[in-house]
Amino acid sequence: MAQALYRKNRPKSLDDVIGQEHIVKTLKNAIKTGKISHAYLFTGPRGVGKTSVARILAHEVNKSPYNEESTHIDIIEIDAASNRRIDEIRDLRDKVHIAPTSSKYKVYIIDEVHMLTKEAFNALLKTLEEPPAHVIFILATTEAHKLPETIISRTQRFNFKPIEIQLSIERLRQMAKAEKIEIDDKALALIAEHGDGSFRDSISLLDQASSSDKNVNTKDIERMLGIAPADALQKLVEALNDSSPQELLELLTSLREQGYQASHLAKQLSQTLREQLISGKTSLPVSRITELLKQLLEVTGSSQPDRLLEIILLDVVLLSKDAKGPTSNSTTKPETGSEDKTPDVINNPSPEPKLSKAKVPWETLTLKQWPDILAEIKKQHSTLYSMLRMAQPSLKDNTLTLTFQFAFHQKQVSEAKNQQLLTNIISNYSQNPISLIFATGQKVADSPTTDISAPVETINNIFGGSEVLES
Numbered sequence: 001m002a003q004a005l006y007r008k009n010r011p012k013s014l015d016d017v018i019g020q021e022h023i024v025k026t027l028k029n030a031i032k033t034g035k036i037s038h039a040y041l042f043t044g045p046r047g048v049g050k051t052s053v054a055r056i057l058a059h060e061v062n063k064s065p066y067n068e069e070s071t072h073i074d075i076i077e078i079d080a081a082s083n084r085r086i087d088e089i090r091d092l093r094d095k096v097h098i099a100p101t102s103s104k105y106k107v108y109i110i111d112e113v114h115m116l117t118k119e120a121f122n123a124l125l126k127t128l129e130e131p132p133a134h135v136i137f138i139l140a141t142t143e144a145h146k147l148p149e150t151i152i153s154r155t156q157r158f159n160f161k162p163i164e165i166q167l168s169i170e171r172l173r174q175m176a177k178a179e180k181i182e183i184d185d186k187a188l189a190l191i192a193e194h195g196d197g198s199f200r201d202s203i204s205l206l207d208q209a210s211s212s213d214k215n216v217n218t219k220d221i222e223r224m225l226g227i228a229p230a231d232a233l234q235k236l237v238e239a240l241n242d243s244s245p246q247e248l249l250e251l252l253t254s255l256r257e258q259g260y261q262a263s264h265l266a267k268q269l270s271q272t273l274r275e276q277l278i279s280g281k282t283s284l285p286v287s288r289i290t291e292l293l294k295q296l297l298e299v300t301g302s303s304q305p306d307r308l309l310e311i312i313l314l315d316v317v318l319l320s321k322d323a324k325g326p327t328s329n330s331t332t333k334p335e336t337g338s339e340d341k342t343p344d345v346i347n348n349p350s351p352e353p354k355l356s357k358a359k360v361p362w363e364t365l366t367l368k369q370w371p372d373i374l375a376e377i378k379k380q381h382s383t384l385y386s387m388l389r390m391a392q393p394s395l396k397d398n399t400l401t402l403t404f405q406f407a408f409h410q411k412q413v414s415e416a417k418n419q420q421l422l423t424n425i426i427s428n429y430s431q432n433p434i435s436l437i438f439a440t441g442q443k444v445a446d447s448p449t450t451d452i453s454a455p456v457e458t459i460n461n462i463f464g465g466s467e468v469l470e471s
Contacts, residue, residue, distance in 0.1 A: 004207060191206055265309060
């Protein structure tokens, strides 16, 4: 079985460690002067060298050569994820008093130490307070905030930082040359960026890319990572400011059918928008980009990332069309002296009014409370709010009809949990029970349930900043 590339290139000495010069320098001086601490704590993200430095340090203090293939009887590694109970730590506490077999120090490396139970930490604390002179503890963790302060205060803490992209590229290039892998600099940069500061992850990606072909290019890396090419991302950015909702959905559908995941698209789109914002080459307002970047962060953790990404980007497209003003195809002006007629398309929405606390019969207020309801929903469920603000409401005989242009919006809102939330909020604004109907593809003016007694300026406030297009 071939050895993994990241194992083959693990550092064998402190001089081989990359990106952690501040730690290497301190440890070298400590070894040189003999000022060895009884306990060290290595913290930082995964794949940046914590365990490797712990092993090297354990061998350096004992003046023994480090060979990953061999084991040292006085260097004991413990995986706290699978040895987290108090019984294992009690066993360790009993054995630390046994003198080293052939070395000056007995070194315990406890990886993922944050996984220990509270009782196990209490048992370890006594040993850290009064350790035997021949024992050194090296604790490593990716989640230092989960460690008790009493443990942290009894160690020398070293914070490992993510590996810089340029440094990763240089080392990956050296490894590729040694392994006779032909790969261009753009592909190396893509691997380093996707490694997200973890050099081990970057090496693994290079290993994976070269497993089928020793000639690797940028397209190979894009296909392997499932990320969209730069020209596709640029089309998506342009669509946010200069396309119809239908065109945007067609583009997103095409990207999804090509195998590009919504979570990756959201991350790439965030990076592209950020770069354009820095360079000043963006066509979208800065305030809108800021809000969009915030919303894109929610896509990865969503249970339905594809739908959430569609809603977020549709919202941007609709707001962009609002900003450009009415067009002859999208606006129908009410006739003079006929203010009781509802326009087919609602345009130039006013800002959302402040939330009204009054609980008044719905018949009296007609649709005036809809903006208040939207504001309340926005506080509790931002995704549901994004869908509802694109709905076209109409009311008659205590029945609220919400008409959506897109069927997937209607389907999402009509789910039981979303209906329940909407019903609960509406009940705060109406003394009479309200029935809900969810429809698609209708116009307000064509709907028999439309209440035309609401004035035009009130109707204009319904959508909280979005435009409803004709189907």
